[in-house]
Amino acid sequence: MAKETGRKLIAQNKKARHDYHILDTYECGLVLTGTEVKSLRQGRASLVDGFVQIDNHEAWLHNVHVPEYTQGTWTNHSARRKRKLLMHRAEIDKLESKTQETGHTIVPLALYFKDGRAKVEIALAKGKKEYDKRQTLREKQDRRETDRVISAAKRRERA
Template sequence: MAKEKDTGRKMVAQNKKARHDYTILDTYECGLVLMGTEVKSLRMGRASLVDGFVQIDGGEAWLHNIHVPEYVQGTWTNHSAKRKRKLLMHRAEIDKLESKSQETGHTIVPLALYFTNGRVKVEIALAKGKKEYDKRQTLREKQDTRETNRAISAARRRQRSA
């Protein structure tokens, strides 16, 4: 688990695919209702957010398809790896997310899973799906920026050595 110095977060898992497949409109930090063995498994730095999504049922936000593997030393109290987990959010945030997510093309996806002050938090985002040409355009922009930065740093190195 990598610890980010300025925020005090211990990152457990990130969903880089979500940032590639979706345009992020708004982000929220939420708590999770977990079992003890889930927390122990997360402390070992094991989780996957790739297929995850958030669904709002009956005024409650639920996180689906997050894979938290079973705790190795757990007994009969162990959890199931892909169970749905309740998100802890304010009522106004849930209502806002529910109304926005019902618009065409919008969804709610998890971006990161981390520890803050010993508590497990998940960063979720209201997102809109990208078209294939949008994804190509984003990759092209990243590549152009990378090439520009390389050219600038190479020119600076040549300038220093001369």
């Protein structure tokens, strides 16, 4: 059996980029049980309500939904259990000091397999205000509009 290489995306949290200003991102390993890995290999997970909390100088991933493995028996895992993140001590200390500041939180952005190992991309983030969200949407719309006009002009030029 050939070893997996590359990155295979399992789940993504698009809402996080809409609701937060992303300040810094980190790649972390996950401590998982066998049935969790099998369930993830089927491409089933949800990061929507997920967040990271630091307890006793350890990073823990909360509220990430990994559904029970369908062929699992009594050894199956609970879907929303907290999972330990594998990070360097310096990274954990840095995140812990930053989250003490008001308005900062740690959110998961993506869950994926990298070279056969389950990884989660987390981000240090600051919550956006309602007007920031509207501004972001407006900028996105303007960008789309200008791209549309440019491509239409290029089409006319070719014709």
